[in-house]
Amino acid sequence: MEKIFDIIIVGGGQSGLTCGYHLRRSNFSFLILDKHEKPGGAWNNAWDSLTLFSPAEHSSLAGWQMPKSENLFPSKDEVISYLHQYEVHYQLPIKRNTEVLSITNENKIFSLKTTQGDFYSKVVIGATGTWNNPFIPNIVGKELFKGIQIHSAHYKNAETFKGLNILVVGEGNSGAQLVAEISKVANVKWSTKNEPQFLPDDVDGFSLFNTATAKYKAEKEGKPFIAENYDLGNIVMVPSVKEARDRGVLISSGIFKKIDENGIIWENGTKESFDVIVWCTGFGFATSFLKELVEMDERGIVKTVESKVQAIDGLWLVGYGGWTGFASATLIGINRNVKLAIQEVEDYLLNSLKN
Numbered sequence: 001m002e003k004i005f006d007i008i009i010v011g012g013g014q015s016g017l018t019c020g021y022h023l024r025r026s027n028f029s030f031l032i033l034d035k036h037e038k039p040g041g042a043w044n045n046a047w048d049s050l051t052l053f054s055p056a057e058h059s060s061l062a063g064w065q066m067p068k069s070e071n072l073f074p075s076k077d078e079v080i081s082y083l084h085q086y087e088v089h090y091q092l093p094i095k096r097n098t099e100v101l102s103i104t105n106e107n108k109i110f111s112l113k114t115t116q117g118d119f120y121s122k123v124v125i126g127a128t129g130t131w132n133n134p135f136i137p138n139i140v141g142k143e144l145f146k147g148i149q150i151h152s153a154h155y156k157n158a159e160t161f162k163g164l165n166i167l168v169v170g171e172g173n174s175g176a177q178l179v180a181e182i183s184k185v186a187n188v189k190w191s192t193k194n195e196p197q198f199l200p201d202d203v204d205g206f207s208l209f210n211t212a213t214a215k216y217k218a219e220k221e222g223k224p225f226i227a228e229n230y231d232l233g234n235i236v237m238v239p240s241v242k243e244a245r246d247r248g249v250l251i252s253s254g255i256f257k258k259i260d261e262n263g264i265i266w267e268n269g270t271k272e273s274f275d276v277i278v279w280c281t282g283f284g285f286a287t288s289f290l291k292e293l294v295e296m297d298e299r300g301i302v303k304t305v306e307s308k309v310q311a312i313d314g315l316w317l318v319g320y321g322g323w324t325g326f327a328s329a330t331l332i333g334i335n336r337n338v339k340l341a342i343q344e345v346e347d348y349l350l351n352s353l354k355n
Contacts, residue, residue, distance in 0.1 A: 004120045005029045006349055008112060010100045010289065011127035013041020014061060015319025017083060018334050019125055020092035021062050022342040028349060031121075032092060033114060035099035039087055040080035042131035048157045049181055050076045053173075053236045054332070062335040064089055073238060079331075100289045105312060108352075122352065123345050126290065126317040129329065130283035133300055137281055141259035148276040153283070158182045161276060165189075167264065170280030171196045171252070176235045178278055180244030189272070191264075192252040197234040201242065285320055307341040314348065316341045 007023065009016045012034025023030050036044055043050075051073040052059050056066040059074060066074065066082045074082070087094060098116040103124060105111070112119040134153040136142075142149070152174045162185045168178050171192035179190045190196075235241065244250050256264040263273040285300035294311045296302045302309055302317065307324045309315040317324050318341050319334050325341075327333025 002118070002120060003029075004109060004122065005031050006121065007031075007123045007125060007345060008033060008110070008119055008121035009125045009127055010112075011041065011129065011319075012036065012039070012087070012094050012096070013043070013127065013129060013319075014083060014331055015127035015129065015328070015334050015338065016041070016094075016125075017087055017090075017092060018061050018338040019127060019318065019342060020087070020094075021090055022338055024090055024092065026346060028346065030093065031119070032094040033098045033100055033112070033119065034094055034096050035115075037097055039084035039094075041083065042129055043076055043080045043083065045131055045153060046076050047152070047155045047178070047181075048076065049240065050177070051238060052079060052331070053238065059331045061086055061331060062339075066331075071239075102289060102292045104292055105314070108314065110314065122349060123314045123316070125341065125345065126287060126315070127319050128286040128289070129319055130285055130321075132286040133284040133288070134279075135282050135284050135299075136279045139259050140257070144261045145259050145263075145277065146261045147263070147274060150276065150278055152178060152278065152280045155278060158185045161186045163187075164275040165263075165273060166276045166278060167191060167272075167274045168278045168280060170282070171235075172233075172280060172282070173235050175280035176241050176244070176250060177238065178280055179250060180240045182278070183244060183247070183249040188249065189253045189274070190249075190251065191254065191256055193255055196250065196252055198241075198245070198250075199234045199236055201237045203236070285323070287317070287320075290315075307337060308344055316345060 006028035007030040009019045009032045012032050016032050020032055056069045056074050060066045064086055069078050098114050100112050100114050102113045103110055110121050110124045131153055134151040136151055158181050161182055164186050166182050166186045166188045168175055168188060169191045171194060179188055182188050254267055256266045258265040265271050287296055287300040287302060294302050294309060301323055304310060304317060304324055307316045307318050318338050319328050321329035325337030328337035
């Protein structure tokens with residue numbers, strides 16, 4: 001048999017790199033497998049104008065701070081550059097162009113089938129996030145539409161949409177940002193279930209993180225939590241969204257009940273034609289590589305205690321948001337999640353050596 005690593009981490013984005021940071025001085029052998037050709041994780045797939053919601057000083061991974069951005073919020077390219085520098089700085093062992101297709105376990109050894117052959121380990125840490133599992137609701141008539149349908153996960157920029165009639169679906173941050181961008185070159189309607197709610201202009205991602213942290217701690221301690229006068233799920237007023245608000249384009253047309261070959265039928269029965277439907281409707285979890293190991297629901301959620309998978313020993317999942325650890329899908333929040341998980345992993349491996 002080929003080399004058996006102590007730990008293999010699936011995914012080389014911010015969660016996988018943080019795992020590497022906490023393992024780099026341990027005595028355990030580890031390897032990070034990443035499906036992408038270059039550093040940056042899911043940020044490589046994001047649309048061109050995407051930015052963070054917080055300044056660089058509040059958007060750093062453990063150990064090494066993100067360089068100050070030229071703008072208020074770091075751009076996609078700046079985040080990718082930072083993640084690349086981070087892995088080089090800590091000399092993390094990453095094997096690229098290696099997608100994990102499936103995993104099995106026999107005699108407490110995991111066998112990972114990948115596009116670059118098989119790998120073996122005593123522990124697997126999943127760190128694949130959500131980007132590769134975009135969600136589109138099953139709206140009546142969706143399959144009849146003759147125009148283009150694209151999820152925000154596959155959107156890059158508005159250049160190909162010039163002069164077209166575009167419907168953007170989804171009331172979150174991605175919906176607002178894409179309405180803001182596409183409306184500069186095309187005719188855009190915005191469909192949302194509820195009336196979009198916007199945060200105050202001075203509230204950024206770091207403010208939200210601090211508020212969410214206070215709420216999390218209060219709940220853990222069984223204490224009442226008095227929230228700020230805004231909802232944590234409201235839209236962050238990044239510069240592009242502020243500009244779109246000033247142009248008067250961030251106005252929802254409400255919900256639609258059906259799709260036909262030319263466009264949609266609004267709730268009031270009015271038909272409207274569109275060339276493109278852009279779905280900003282969120283993501284499931286990119287955990288399909290675990291399908292031969294554990295049961296998961298339709299969103300890709302596996303039963304865990306914090307990050308440790310209940311059904312099988314030696315398997316942890318980090319960076320998937322509130323499911324696996326508070327704020328763990330964020331650059332600033334991933335460290336706590338990973339730090340606790342790595343401590344459990346090391347205890348598990350040490351106990352294995354004793355038995």
